[in-house]
Amino acid sequence: MDSTLHAGLTDGAVGPDLEKAPTGIPGLDQITGGGLPKGRVTLVAGSAGAGKTLLGLNFLVAGAREYGEPGVLMTFEESAAKVALNVRSLGFDLDQLQRDGLLAVLAFRVDTSEIVTAGDFDFEPLFAILDDAIRRLGAKRVVLDTIEVLFGAFGDDTIVRAELSRLVRWLEDRGVTVILTGERGDGSLTRHGIEEYVTDCVIELDHRVSAEICTRRLRVVKYRGSAHGTNEYPFLISARGFTVLPITSVALDYAASEERVSTGIARLDHMLGGGMFRGSTLMVSGTAGTGKTSLGASVAHSACARGERALMVLLEESPDQVLRNMRSLGIDLRPWVDAGLLRIWAARPSAFGLETHLAVLAGLIEDEKPSVAVLDGITSLSNGILTTELASSVARQIDLLKSRGITSVITALGPGDDVSAISVSAMVDTWLQLRNIEANGERNRLLFVLKSRGTAHSNQVREFVITDHGVELVDVYIGAAGVLAGSARVTQLAAERDEDLRISDDLAGRRRELNRSVIEREAHLVALQDQLDAERTEMQRIDLRAGHQVADTRADRSEMAARRWADDAKNNGEPQ
Amino acid sequence: MTEPHPASDGTDADTGEQWDLVVYVTNASPKGQRAIENLKRACEEHLPGRYKIEIVDVLQNPRRAAADNILAAPTVVRRFPSPIRKLVGDLSDSDRLLLGLELRPSGS
Numbered sequence: 001m002d003s004t005l006h007a008g009l010t011d012g013a014v015g016p017d018l019e020k021a022p023t024g025i026p027g028l029d030q031i032t033g034g035g036l037p038k039g040r041v042t043l044v045a046g047s048a049g050a051g052k053t054l055l056g057l058n059f060l061v062a063g064a065r066e067y068g069e070p071g072v073l074m075t076f077e078e079s080a081a082k083v084a085l086n087v088r089s090l091g092f093d094l095d096q097l098q099r100d101g102l103l104a105v106l107a108f109r110v111d112t113s114e115i116v117t118a119g120d121f122d123f124e125p126l127f128a129i130l131d132d133a134i135r136r137l138g139a140k141r142v143v144l145d146t147i148e149v150l151f152g153a154f155g156d157d158t159i160v161r162a163e164l165s166r167l168v169r170w171l172e173d174r175g176v177t178v179i180l181t182g183e184r185g186d187g188s189l190t191r192h193g194i195e196e197y198v199t200d201c202v203i204e205l206d207h208r209v210s211a212e213i214c215t216r217r218l219r220v221v222k223y224r225g226s227a228h229g230t231n232e233y234p235f236l237i238s239a240r241g242f243t244v245l246p247i248t249s250v251a252l253d254y255a256a257s258e259e260r261v262s263t264g265i266a267r268l269d270h271m272l273g274g275g276m277f278r279g280s281t282l283m284v285s286g287t288a289g290t291g292k293t294s295l296g297a298s299v300a301h302s303a304c305a306r307g308e309r310a311l312m313v314l315l316e317e318s319p320d321q322v323l324r325n326m327r328s329l330g331i332d333l334r335p336w337v338d339a340g341l342l343r344i345w346a347a348r349p350s351a352f353g354l355e356t357h358l359a360v361l362a363g364l365i366e367d368e369k370p371s372v373a374v375l376d377g378i379t380s381l382s383n384g385i386l387t388t389e390l391a392s393s394v395a396r397q398i399d400l401l402k403s404r405g406i407t408s409v410i411t412a413l414g415p416g417d418d419v420s421a422i423s424v425s426a427m428v429d430t431w432l433q434l435r436n437i438e439a440n441g442e443r444n445r446l447l448f449v450l451k452s453r454g455t456a457h458s459n460q461v462r463e464f465v466i467t468d469h470g471v472e473l474v475d476v477y478i479g480a481a482g483v484l485a486g487s488a489r490v491t492q493l494a495a496e497r498d499e500d501l502r503i504s505d506d507l508a509g510r511r512r513e514l515n516r517s518v519i520e521r522e523a524h525l526v527a528l529q530d531q532l533d534a535e536r537t538e539m540q541r542i543d544l545r546a547g548h549q550v551a552d553t554r555a556d557r558s559e560m561a562a563r564r565w566a567d568d569a570k571n572n573g574e575p576q
Numbered sequence: 577m578t579e580p581h582p583a584s585d586g587t588d589a590d591t592g593e594q595w596d597l598v599v600y601v602t603n604a605s606p607k608g609q610r611a612i613e614n615l616k617r618a619c620e621e622h623l624p625g626r627y628k629i630e631i632v633d634v635l636q637n638p639r640r641a642a643a644d645n646i647l648a649a650p651t652v653v654r655r656f657p658s659p660i661r662k663l664v665g666d667l668s669d670s671d672r673l674l675l676g677l678e679l680r681p682s683g684s
Contacts, residue, residue, distance in 0.1 A: 106642055116676030119611070119665030124602040124649045125634040125641040132638035154648060154664055 024062020027244030046205030236359030264302030286434030444486035
């Protein structure tokens, strides 16, 4: 439905000649493509207390202050003093605007019991009074709140009906942009069907209470000649007046930054490939006590240290509590708060509805203009459960943050693998999961990077260690025994060191042994060599001696032959 | 445009005090003229000499109309005697005229 809205606003259905009068109400101008039809009449219908008057006043004040269009408020329900008083808390100084000639408040009391009708009449005085005020101010905007009270007060509704119809045409002829408010009737938009005269633009306000949470919604029922968002949009009445919150991702056109922003945890930055992308959203999910807040605080701390403005929205703890707890972890946020760089805002989410929370967030962003925002404990918005409704609200919060280019961290309670978490996770760029593992009588925290868009991120699990000097990531031991963390990791590492030591001791012994053996054998070798040499020498001597003996024998023999006169040379030297 | 009338016998509205009436009309409108005529006739009949009628033209004096909380015309306001009464219309319905201004004598 988001895309249809977006398409609807851009497909050229908006007539180029249709001028609009901006209401100055954030969101409403967006869904109407610029405001109310200029010079025409718009009906704002809704039940009592739905915010009709305030919408009208916002329109007048914005016109007077921002668009150079003075306005006239004609109210039939409250006194002028009461109107001014009611909106002073919203920052609207009606008295000042009246003194400046930018606003006229005309209050009428229509007391049915006081009026008796006797014969034909018209509303000429009303026309004359309006005409006088419009001329006097050069007014371009008029709000009639709530004109329907004229019905019933004058007995003859036929005349009232005809006169109101004439009034609408008269106002249109004057070229002023008008808001008529009307009370919702049974089965009809307004009790007396005044929508019949208003053909250009009809806006319906709704005010529902479900699950003890009050939700205000706005719908553009019709807008002649202009495309408009047809959904019901939540809106809020806050200290800033009227705010309408367009549904998520009206346009997926956030600028994607290449810049990396540190999380304040060096090893986490490394795991994410250098930090978070500026303007991206990081979700940390995990069960209670896994250190989600610490991680968020670390990101805010790091932002402030860079001189950037940060916003922390706490839904589970008070600011003081978080300041104290984080200081004990070496994350001292106080100086940043004092320096005005960090704004910490805490609220019990049950105090108001999801829509209100969203609008409050919008207001905080407007005020603080942070570059980094931490939303701590979004699951508290719906009693700790990530419901589909919450997922939709969170999606809108993420949308809001992204549209402002704010780097954000959202922490959510829960194991983080249920359907709602996954539906939210589609909106976030980086999803970290903190998990407690319980072993050997202790709990240790493990950090997983479940996803990180546009980043070659680590697939490894790290131990998340909260120290008195901040948050650190430590390699976990991964071995045959599985993943070990905490003291098990320490024990394992110690055991490994011992083993190493033992092995090196063994080797040294073995070497010494071998060395000894080598020396022994070398000595042995020398001895053997000596023996060998001796034996060789002996052998040579033997050979030498043997040669002499033969010669001697031969000499003996020739001597004997000489003696026998033997001269056979052939047998010379050969024994017979 | 006040038209005081001398006090006279005090037939129907018996207090003898002078009534203070204002008629808001749009100048020259037939409805307004009819209302003034009808009002005067009723006053002459029921309050001879004991009434004054102020006529305010709202086109000439819209701020007076705004201050006096007048949206419809013609409107007759009975400022005195109290309580304040408002009568809207051309007063062609004489029963409602007498009823609205409480001019009808009791029992008639």
